[in-house]
Amino acid sequence: MKHCRVCGIPARVEGVELDEDGVCRACRRQLPHLPDPGELRERTIKELKSCDRVAVAASGGLDSLAALALAARHCREVVMLTVDTGTLHPEAWRRLHLARRRLDVEWRVVGDVDPFLRLFERRLPRAQSPCGPCSRMIERRCVRAARRLGVDALVTGHELPHGTDPVVPKDPPVIRAMCGWTERERWELVREELGMEPKKLAGYTSNCVVLPFALRRFHEEHGYSFEAPRLAAMVRLGYLGKREMWRRLEPPGEEELRGLLEECRGWIPRRLERVLRETLRSAGGPGSGG
Numbered sequence: 035m036k037h038c039r040v041c042g043i044p045a046r047v048e049g050v051e052l053d054e055d056g057v058c059r060a061c062r063r064q065l066p067h068l069p070d071p072g073e074l075r076e077r078t079i080k081e082l083k084s085c086d087r088v089a090v091a092a093s094g095g096l097d098s099l100a101a102l103a104l105a106a107r108h109c110r111e112v113v114m115l116t117v118d119t120g121t122l123h124p125e126a127w128r129r130l131h132l133a134r135r136r137l138d139v140e141w142r143v144v145g146d147v148d149p150f151l152r153l154f155e156r157r158l159p160r161a162q163s164p165c166g167p168c169s170r171m172i173e174r175r176c177v178r179a180a181r182r183l184g185v186d187a188l189v190t191g192h193e194l195p196h197g198t199d200p201v202v203p204k205d206p207p208v209i210r211a212m213c214g215w216t217e218r219e220r221w222e223l224v225r226e227e228l229g230m231e232p233k234k235l236a237g238y239t240s241n242c243v244v245l246p247f248a249l250r251r252f253h254e255e256h257g258y259s260f261e262a263p264r265l266a267a268m269v270r271l272g273y274l275g276k277r278e279m280w281r282r283l284e285p286p287g288e289e290e291l292r293g294l295l296e297e298c299r300g301w302i303p304r305r306l307e308r309v310l311r312e313t314l315r316s317a318g319g320p321g322s323g324g
């Protein structure tokens with residue numbers, strides 16, 4: 035199978051074209067301008083230190099917990115903000131409770147499940163990724179809540195490839211706190227500041243129950259993972275190893291997904307459970323039963 039020689043993205047992913055040297059277009063375009071991770075980290079820390087009070091968008095996954103850890107280390111006051119999309123695994127809620135207790139900070143949960151459920155009901159049956167619109171909806175709600183709280187900035191667990199600057203000019207400004215931090219360093223931050231190990235759950239998710247189902251359904255239809263461009267960018271930036279990326283590009287197995295549903299019974303809305311069961315049925319192929 036053919037991959038980009040630099041970032042490892044498989045050539046079968048839609049929009050990927052390898053040149054005669056076996057390098058994809060994104061690598062060819064971005065490699066001459068790749069930011070220095072050390073400088074990015076310093077810039078992010080400087081921004082955090084200049085804030086008195088920040089809100090951190092926290093969903094209980096590795097990235098947002100690492101952002102929370104970093105904010106807690108460098109800002110005087112931190113407020114945790116969680117958007118309840120109905121999709122969080124009980125383990126993610128447990129981590130959020132532990133983090134709140136450990137840091138002794140304020141925690142606000144924004145509950146607005148319906149629009150998210152409608153999004154999943156629309157996109158999953160069509161084998162479309164819900165992730166882009168979902169994360170934009172989450173960010174809008176966080177920015178709104180942060181503005182109401184009157185904080186100096188909203189801190190998120192995003193990193194490049196989402197932009198070239200760790201600070202996004204909004205009201206309040208958004209600090210993408212994971213710019214420059216490798217996955218290993220994120221683990222260390224969470225271990226040191228929060229005393230926990232946010233392990234991957236079934237299907238390589240660390241918090242969202244919908245993602246593995248969407249990945250499997252999409253893979254069934256298109257033969258590749260919609261996460262490929264994002265993960266390849268992580269490799270290009272040096273945040274993630276190629277081998278680990280390839281492992282995550284494999285669709286989760288049916289047994290794993292069944293297990294995941296079992297773990298979340300009672301934690302996720304009934305409507306969502308129904309959509310996920312349907313998705314499993316249509317993605318399972320022959321012999322998936324019913």
Ligand SMILES: [Zn+2]
Pocket residue numbers: 038039040041042043057058059060061062266
């Ligand atoms: Zn590439």
